[in-house]
Amino acid sequence: MAKAKIALYWCASCGGCEEAIVDLAEKILDVVDKADIVFWPVALDFKKSDVENYPDKYIDVCFINGAIRFSEHEEMAKLLRRKSKMVIAFGSCSHLGGIPGLANLWNKETIFRYVYHEAPTVVNKEGIEPQEKVKEDGMELELPSFWNTVRALDQVIEVDYYIPGCAPTPKIIEDAINAIFTGQLPEKGSVLASQQALCAECPLNETKPEKITLTEIKRVHQIILDHEKCYLTQGVLCLGPVTRGGCDSLCIKGGMPCTGCFGPLDQTIDQGARAASFITSIIEYEDEELIEKVVNDIVDPIGWFYRYSLPKSILKRRNMEVKKK
Amino acid sequence: MSEFQPKIVVFACNWCSYAGIDLAGSSRLEYPPNLSVVRVMCSSRVSIEMILKALERGADGVLVTGCHPGDCHYITGNYNTLRRYHLLRKMLEDLGLNGRVRLEWISASEGERFAQVAKEFVEEIKKLGPLIIREEVV
Numbered sequence: 273m274a275k276a277k278i279a280l281y282w283c284a285s286c287g288g289c290e291e292a293i294v295d296l297a298e299k300i301l302d303v304v305d306k307a308d309i310v311f312w313p314v315a316l317d318f319k320k321s322d323v324e325n326y327p328d329k330y331i332d333v334c335f336i337n338g339a340i341r342f343s344e345h346e347e348m349a350k351l352l353r354r355k356s357k358m359v360i361a362f363g364s365c366s367h368l369g370g371i372p373g374l375a376n377l378w379n380k381e382t383i384f385r386y387v388y389h390e391a392p393t394v395v396n397k398e399g400i401e402p403q404e405k406v407k408e409d410g411m412e413l414e415l416p417s418f419w420n421t422v423r424a425l426d427q428v429i430e431v432d433y434y435i436p437g438c439a440p441t442p443k444i445i446e447d448a449i450n451a452i453f454t455g456q457l458p459e460k461g462s463v464l465a466s467q468q469a470l471c472a473e474c475p476l477n478e479t480k481p482e483k484i485t486l487t488e489i490k491r492v493h494q495i496i497l498d499h500e501k502c503y504l505t506q507g508v509l510c511l512g513p514v515t516r517g518g519c520d521s522l523c524i525k526g527g528m529p530c531t532g533c534f535g536p537l538d539q540t541i542d543q544g545a546r547a548a549s550f551i552t553s554i555i556e557y558e559d560e561e562l563i564e565k566v567v568n569d570i571v572d573p574i575g576w577f578y579r580y581s582l583p584k585s586i587l588k589r590r591n592m593e594v595k596k597k
Numbered sequence: 598m599s600e601f602q603p604k605i606v607v608f609a610c611n612w613c614s615y616a617g618i619d620l621a622g623s624s625r626l627e628y629p630p631n632l633s634v635v636r637v638m639c640s641s642r643v644s645i646e647m648i649l650k651a652l653e654r655g656a657d658g659v660l661v662t663g664c665h666p667g668d669c670h671y672i673t674g675n676y677n678t679l680r681r682y683h684l685l686r687k688m689l690e691d692l693g694l695n696g697r698v699r700l701e702w703i704s705a706s707e708g709e710r711f712a713q714v715a716k717e718f719v720e721e722i723k724k725l726g727p728l729i730i731r732e733e734v735v
């Protein structure tokens with residue numbers, strides 16, 4: 273059988289997802305054994321024109337990490353979609369919008385104002401901002417457009433499968449690659465991880481009582497955590513109950529509560545809304561003032577409940593004025 | 598330009614608020630026509646997703662109504678609503694949707710109160726204007 277052709281690409285990405293692939297170390301050689309890498313700009317010398325020159329559907333499997341922030345990301349995603357038989361969204365940014373998706377609490381104007389003018393480390397007396405088109409010495413230079421809204425990969429192209437995680441763990445990457453090469457993939461559109469909430473695999477789950485009630489909520493620096501006891505019962509937000517399992521409880525084993533990077537379970541349409549509903553359902557009080565007090569313990573609820581999924585939430589972004597061009 | 602007429606979704610619990618809204622109607626009380634009432638069995642049935650979905654699908658404001666504390670047909674449903682509402686309100690502030698969602702307790706005998714709340718809420722939403730979030734913001 274001819275070797276499968278695979279491609280890897282990054283959009284608005286921190287590089288962690290690329291690192292996760294490199295971290296597969298010698299396992300990556302097994303992959304190279306089964307497949308030819310035909311595009312991977314981070315590690316190998318390929319150009320966009322190489323992809324353009326491939327026939328349509330030439331690539332068997334294309335892994336794309338990072339969110340869609342620039343026009344360039346959308347353009348590359350569409351090009352790779354056309355050239356690939358299967359596209360896999362790799363990592364939280366691509367799957368749900370991820371950390372860069374929190375920028376949807378701002379827009380281009382407010383981000384540019386801060387980054388190029390107001391940030392304390394910026395010296396920019398002339399008030400220069402990046403332009404999409406500039407003429408220099410008779411040459412026209414171009415930069416991609418910066419969108420107001422960050423999107424997940426499946427908000428610009430069709431995606432066949434999702435590998436969740438920020439970044440995906442070696443085990444789920446390996447499992448996914450095995451499933452792909454042995455043709456044992458589930459139904460199209462599936463997230464290639466557990467179908468159960470993280471709590472089901474969490475080593476602290478057996479210490480979690482049938483019913484939890486919270487009288488206050490603490491952040492991890494405000495408490496000395498008992499690492500033998502479910503974090504949620506200690507009054508620390510842990511998103512295990514509303515997050516897809518499959519990471520082998522990585523953060524929990526590392527002594528931190530889950531922040532939700534594997535995303536929502538299949539039935540959930542909005543991870544943050546689910547998380548917020550769940551947390552309020554276990555607040556002890558019926559008195560408004562006391563409820564308010566506990567709720568105010570949650571500093572930055574959007575950052576907590578939508579840390580990885582704001583672009584894929586029902587509202588997708590903050591409601592704010594947008595300057596019309 | 599003609600005045601902005603907001604669309605408002607009202608979730609009303611079957612046992613108190615829906616009856617209260619009915620009473621407002623049968624007593625021929627006047628209230629603005631901007632509200633569409635959706636009957637649910639209990640205010641706590643109204644998940645955060647339902648409220649967000651209403652805003653996404655065209656509502657400019659959402660009014661959740663339920664029985665007064667202590668009067669819930671299911672004993673504690675409305676306390677759950679109350680807890681959820683406090684967190685949701687905080688989240689909506691950060692999403693630029695301050696004042697778009699309101700919770701009111703309306704009993705079966707409070708038709709008058711419903712008409713009053715409806716008038717107030719429609720005025721408030723008119724001041725806030727339509728949602729921008731639904732426009733193409735790419």
Ligand code: SF4
Binds near residue numbers: 288366
């Ligand atoms: S999913 Fe996490 S590790 Fe991967 S690119 Fe996004 S922020 Fe980085």
Ligand code: SF4
Binds near residue numbers: 471474475480503
């Ligand atoms: S809430 Fe968190 S700590 Fe508790 S069992 Fe679930 S995942 Fe583990």
Ligand code: SF4
Binds near residue numbers: 521
């Ligand atoms: S514990 Fe939660 S945040 Fe940590 S890796 Fe697992 S899913 Fe992600």
